[in-house]
Amino acid sequence: MDGYVLARVLHVLAVVHWIGGVAMVTLVVLPQMRSLPAGERIAMFEALEGRFGGQAKLSTLLAGLSGLWMLWATDGWGLFADLRYWWLHLMVAVWAIFTLVLFVLEPLVLHRWFHARAVRDPEGTFALVLRLHRILLALSALAVAGAVQGAHGGL
Numbered sequence: 001m002d003g004y005v006l007a008r009v010l011h012v013l014a015v016v017h018w019i020g021g022v023a024m025v026t027l028v029v030l031p032q033m034r035s036l037p038a039g040e041r042i043a044m045f046e047a048l049e050g051r052f053g054g055q056a057k058l059s060t061l062l063a064g065l066s067g068l069w070m071l072w073a074t075d076g077w078g079l080f081a082d083l084r085y086w087w088l089h090l091m092v093a094v095w096a097i098f099t100l101v102l103f104v105l106e107p108l109v110l111h112r113w114f115h116a117r118a119v120r121d122p123e124g125t126f127a128l129v130l131r132l133h134r135i136l137l138a139l140s141a142l143a144v145a146g147a148v149q150g151a152h153g154g155l
Helices: 003-033 038-074 076-081 083-120 122-151
Strands: none
Touching: 003 038, 003 122, 038 076, 038 083, 038 122, 076 083, 083 122
C-alpha cells in the first residue's frame, strides 16, 4: 500500500469514528438523556463527553494530519481556488471548528461555562447543547456527502 492510499484509509477511518460519534451523541444519547432529571443529565453528559472527547481529539488530529498529507502529496492546494471543490472548504471548516472546540475552547472556556450555565438553566443549556450538536452534525454530514461525491468525480 502506497503512502497516499494509507493516508486516505486513515483519513476515512478517523472521520468515520469522529463524525459517527457525533451522530451517536446527537441522534441517540442526547435525546435519550431528556428523560433524566436535570442534575443527572448534566453529570451524564459530562461523563460521556469526557470519555468521547479524548477519542474525538485523536480522530480529529488523525483526520487533519492525513488530510494535510494528502494535499501535500498531490500538490492539491490549487483545488481550494476552484469552487467546484466547495466540499474541501467545508471539510476544513468543520475540522477547524471541532479542533478549536476540542483543543482550545472546551478545556479553557466551555467546560466552566457549560457547568455554570447548566446550574442556572439546565433545560435551556441542554436545549442549546442539542441544537449546536445538530448544526455541527448537519454540516459534517454535508461535508462527508460532498467529499464522497467529489472523490468519485461528481463535481
